[in-house]
Amino acid sequence: LARLRRTEPSVRSFIHVADAAAEREAEELDRRIASGEKDAVGPLAGVLVGVKDNLCTANMPSTGGSRILDGYRPAYDATAVRRLREAGAIVVGKTNLDEFGMGSTTEGSAFQVTTNPWDDSRVPGGSSGGSASAVSARQCVVSLGSDTGGSVRQPASFCGVVGLKPTYGRVSRFGLMAYASSLDVVGCFGSSVFDTATILSVVAGHDKMDSTSSSQDVPDYASELVSLDLLESKPLNGLRIGIIQETLGEGVDTGVVSSIKDAASHLERLGSVVEEVSLPSFSLGLPAYYILASSEASSNLSRYDGISVKGFIFWSTIFRYGRQVSADDLNEIYGESRANGLGHEVKMRILMGTYALSAGYYDAYYKRAQQVRTLVKESFKGALERYDILISPAAPSAAYKIGEKINDPLAMYAGDIMTVNVNLAGLPALVVPCGFVEGGAVGLPVGLQMIGSPFSEGNLLRVGHIFE
Ligand code: GLN
Numbered sequence: 001l002a003r004l005r006r007t008e009p010s011v012r013s014f015i016h017v018a019d020a021a022a023e024r025e026a027e028e029l030d031r032r033i034a035s036g037e038k039d040a041v042g043p044l045a046g047v048l049v050g051v052k053d054n055l056c057t058a059n060m061p062s063t064g065g066s067r068i069l070d071g072y073r074p075a076y077d078a079t080a081v082r083r084l085r086e087a088g089a090i091v092v093g094k095t096n097l098d099e100f101g102m103g104s105t106t107e108g109s110a111f112q113v114t115t116n117p118w119d120d121s122r123v124p125g126g127s128s129g130g131s132a133s134a135v136s137a138r139q140c141v142v143s144l145g146s147d148t149g150g151s152v153r154q155p156a157s158f159c160g161v162v163g164l165k166p167t168y169g170r171v172s173r174f175g176l177m178a179y180a181s182s183l184d185v186v187g188c189f190g191s192s193v194f195d196t197a198t199i200l201s202v203v204a205g206h207d208k209m210d211s212t213s214s215s216q217d218v219p220d221y222a223s224e225l226v227s228l229d230l231l232e233s234k235p236l237n238g239l240r241i242g243i244i245q246e247t248l249g250e251g252v253d254t255g256v257v258s259s260i261k262d263a264a265s266h267l268e269r270l271g272s273v274v275e276e277v278s279l280p281s282f283s284l285g286l287p288a289y290y291i292l293a294s295s296e297a298s299s300n301l302s303r304y305d306g307i308s309v310k311g312f313i314f315w316s317t318i319f320r321y322g323r324q325v326s327a328d329d330l331n332e333i334y335g336e337s338r339a340n341g342l343g344h345e346v347k348m349r350i351l352m353g354t355y356a357l358s359a360g361y362y363d364a365y366y367k368r369a370q371q372v373r374t375l376v377k378e379s380f381k382g383a384l385e386r387y388d389i390l391i392s393p394a395a396p397s398a399a400y401k402i403g404e405k406i407n408d409p410l411a412m413y414a415g416d417i418m419t420v421n422v423n424l425a426g427l428p429a430l431v432v433p434c435g436f437v438e439g440g441a442v443g444l445p446v447g448l449q450m451i452g453s454p455f456s457e458g459n460l461l462r463v464g465h466i467f468e
Helices: 002-011 019-034 079-086 129-136 153-159 193-203 221-225 254-269 282-303 330-341 344-357 363-386 409-414 420-425 457-467
Strands: 014-017 048-052 090-095 142-147 162-165 185-190 240-244 273-277 311-313 316-318 389-393 429-437 444-451
Touching (some): 002 129, 019 090, 079 090, 129 153, 153 429, 193 457, 221 457, 240 363, 282 363, 344 363, 363 389, 363 420, 389 457
Parallel strands (some): 240 389
Antiparallel strands (some): 142 185, 389 444
């Protein structure tokens, strides 16, 4: 907590810090342990976690990075948050993000700019930039983020931490503010693969509040990492790895390419076979992603209509979200609340999505993007029949300067090329730090992305752990 207080003025990872409450919870825990109640405390007892502010928390504000939710306090915890708390973790605050997860730098937050702990003139990545920088600056041990098109993996890469995007449906989305529901997943950050594996086991699993959550068994991912593999000289013997050709070409920084090639050689030395594999549909993923994500967002965000109701039902207070406006008629309420409550990027996405879904354009954009999604899925499926794991960079560059892409949305979108395909296909992917490029005072981290078949998180974590 002392470290959090000392570093927060320059990093600004948190929209809301609950340090005093965290201290009280920790003291209560100490008391219970001292009085012999050891069994009463869970496996994550006392572990400080940061939670992305688009996940609902009952006793803290939850803004999604948007003014339109200023002052909103949900009546419930998101399932992933509830499970962490039940395991004894202490939520130390709500981390900064691009408004509703739309962005790749965290500059799109309505509240503040978060800086990269490796160089405070650079972005931490996004949209889960606050969750990544908080772990990177050791302000908390682990954190939760969300990943619709790369929002866990790209900031993990920029901040030099481990980030996991689970299989679609592995973690309940209940209490996650919807951006693009067919792509959204709750993901985890840690400073090691072991920590990341530990929280995944806690948050994953079926939830009756999310019908898309899977009922597949949840392994104890962390205990599976503790094996004799590490003592063998070729612990990855028999593993087949495909390095995605299209991710090392034009537009990718040379420093990033050489870090990934070094990582591939390291994986080979550990016993695996590494070969180049081509995914011809790879570059189609980016435009398809932006059409689908914006389309779904235009529907999901219609709930932020500015209507607030306060009243009592069965003795509990009910209200809808966010800021209240005074206006004379419905259109004025919509107009006033959205014009002032939503930021520029969000409005642009709503317009793009509404356009793509409109009669006359639907076939040309939305339908075509869905067809591309099928192609992307199939090409991954084919490649993952031949390889256990596919690897690529997590982003085409290391962290760039704050402000550098703020007026160039297309350049920012292009930076998502490495990650969006994985969401279109619903696959799990793990990012682990694998090297450095020049920049900042001590160099800037580069992350290696490892992609696997659905529900192969255990395998990805095992390989990531050995690699690390
Ligand atoms: N940068 C991408 C976007 O803006 C991905 C964001 C995310 O994964 N939430 O849509």
